[in-house]
Amino acid sequence: QFEWDPKKKTIAILGTGWGSVSLLKDLDTENYNVVLVSPRAYFLFTPLLPSCTVGTIELRSIMQPIRFLTRFKKREILFIEGNCTKVDPDSQVITVEDSSQVTGDVSVTNIKYDYLVVGVGAENATFGIPGVKEHASFLKEAWDARRIRTQLLDCLESAAFPNQTDSEKERLLHMVVVGGGPTGVEYAAELHDFLNQDITTWYPEVAGKFKITLVEATPHVLGMFPPDLIAYTEKTFAENKVDIRNNTAVKEVRQKEIVVFNRDKQTSETIPYGLLVWATGNAPRPLVVDLIAQLPKDVQNQRRGLVTDDWLVVKGSPRGSIFALGDCSATKWAPTAQVASRQGAYLANLFGHLATMKREKAKLEDEGKSPVDVIHTLPPFVYTHMGSLAYVGGEKAIADLPGNIHIGGMLTFYFWRSAYLSNLFTLRNRTLVAFDWMKCKIFGRDISRE
Numbered sequence: 001q002f003e004w005d006p007k008k009k010t011i012a013i014l015g016t017g018w019g020s021v022s023l024l025k026d027l028d029t030e031n032y033n034v035v036l037v038s039p040r041a042y043f044l045f046t047p048l049l050p051s052c053t054v055g056t057i058e059l060r061s062i063m064q065p066i067r068f069l070t071r072f073k074k075r076e077i078l079f080i081e082g083n084c085t086k087v088d089p090d091s092q093v094i095t096v097e098d099s100s101q102v103t104g105d106v107s108v109t110n111i112k113y114d115y116l117v118v119g120v121g122a123e124n125a126t127f128g129i130p131g132v133k134e135h136a137s138f139l140k141e142a143w144d145a146r147r148i149r150t151q152l153l154d155c156l157e158s159a160a161f162p163n164q165t166d167s168e169k170e171r172l173l174h175m176v177v178v179g180g181g182p183t184g185v186e187y188a189a190e191l192h193d194f195l196n197q198d199i200t201t202w203y204p205e206v207a208g209k210f211k212i213t214l215v216e217a218t219p220h221v222l223g224m225f226p227p228d229l230i231a232y233t234e235k236t237f238a239e240n241k242v243d244i245r246n247n248t249a250v251k252e253v254r255q256k257e258i259v260v261f262n263r264d265k266q267t268s269e270t271i272p273y274g275l276l277v278w279a280t281g282n283a284p285r286p287l288v289v290d291l292i293a294q295l296p297k298d299v300q301n302q303r304r305g306l307v308t309d310d311w312l313v314v315k316g317s318p319r320g321s322i323f324a325l326g327d328c329s330a331t332k333w334a335p336t337a338q339v340a341s342r343q344g345a346y347l348a349n350l351f352g353h354l355a356t357m358k359r360e361k362a363k364l365e366d367e368g369k370s371p372v373d374v375i376h377t378l379p380p381f382v383y384t385h386m387g388s389l390a391y392v393g394g395e396k397a398i399a400d401l402p403g404n405i406h407i408g409g410m411l412t413f414y415f416w417r418s419a420y421l422s423n424l425f426t427l428r429n430r431t432l433v434a435f436d437w438m439k440c441k442i443f444g445r446d447i448s449r450e
């Protein structure tokens with residue numbers, strides 16, 4: 001049972017993604033009242049989300065209920081499944097609304113905090129391009145993967161429908177991925193495997209018409225990887241007959257076609273599609289945009305997210321009471337799971353120190369120092385990059401590792417798999433994912449629609 005201790009400071013944590021969950025895992029809850037707020041009552045292992053869109057892995061295998069974590073901390077955490085709709089930085093209060101479809105008489109509550117940790121992640125960037133929100137599928141959340149899986153199978157069944165015209169078959173079986181970042185590349189790779197290993201078996205009459213196109217606005221996919229790994233990925237895609245359209249920006253999305261502009265040829269073209277997956281990166285959530293607007297403009301000057309100092313304190317937040325981590329913050333590091341989880345572990349350590357330095361705090365406060373000066377007496381966040389991995393299809397992966405080590409191929413694929421397996425949240429997740437991989441190898445993917 002969660003018990004509020006008025007003698008202890010309250011930390012409110014927003015989000016159940018990489019940053020917040022890593023903080024929760026390591027945080028000593030004896031020292032604080034801890035309130036966790038998120039509309040998502042589970043942690044999702046996002047690096048394996050593309051695998052769920054085609055059924056290589058089942059969604060439940062990469063989800064872990066958050067109460068599993070909150071129940072077993074030394075002092076219990078209060079978990080509220082809801083949306084934080086407002087942060088009032090001056091009065092240090094958050095407003096939370098019940099996010100369930102079925103709500104009770106009470107569905108809004110206000111919580112006073114001493115420290116707030118914002119780890120709400122980001123939305124999908126659409127750059128205001130018309131039609132994206134209406135017609136494209138994103139790939140960020142569990143429900144996105146479920147929706148893509150259903151749509152993909154819909155396209156296959158409709159293409160296989162008796163007397164379907166050839167041009168309509170071609171359209172329905174054209175899978176277009178927009179955005180050549182790691183998300184788009186890994187999704188296209190999974191689609192290729194699905195085609196090669198399953199569609200040819202279960203839909204032989206239409207398999208030959210199945211086509212995958214990856215549209216990227218810049219000259220190459222995977223801009224953040226070294227040139228040799230980019231070349232390796234583009235070569236692997238060419239061998240796998242996945243068409244990469246570099247230097248091509250999507251300008252408009254219609255119900256059955258996209259309008260693209262080729263920057264080399266300076267020409268526009270319409271491309272019909274059956275399924276359109278949109279993976280063009282991150283944009284800040286409305287809560288973050290609203291919070292930025294309440295803080296001083298001279299320090300909160302980034303559109304990407306909340307600007308923090310090296311201790312992850314949100315610049316301009318009163319008394320240094322707000323921290324931000326992960327994709328909702330604008331830092332010098334890429335918005336990756338790796339960075340967010342390191343930041344979470346760092347903050348857990350920082351809160352541990354803050355709880356034990358009462359005497360130092362009192363002394364500094366006597367000297368007229370503000371709470372943020374106390375935080376600045378602690379070591380800042382330091383990030384050591386452990387490398388980047390990406391799956392490129394056909395049981396091949398690429399790895400950009402520290403020490404300028406760049407590798408790609410089948411061995412890297414096994415390294416990719418073992419790295420992800422060992423990083424999964426619990427033994428339960430590890431077991432489920434390992435079984436899914438085995439099941440897929442022996443029986444193929446499940447092509448039934450839910």
Ligand code: NAD
Pocket residue numbers: 047127129178179180181182183184215216217218221222223224248249250251279280281282334335336337388389390391
């Ligand atoms: P991203 O920002 O890395 O890539 C988006 C791509 O979309 C860019 O290459 C951009 O040029 C392109 N784009 C933008 N607008 C376009 C348009 N109108 N038409 C065509 N192309 C357009 O996005 P992401 O792949 O979602 O990744 C987000 C973050 O998560 C990144 O920091 C990434 O490194 C990280 N991530 C890492 C991994 C991994 O390491 N395996 C996996 C997934 C995500």
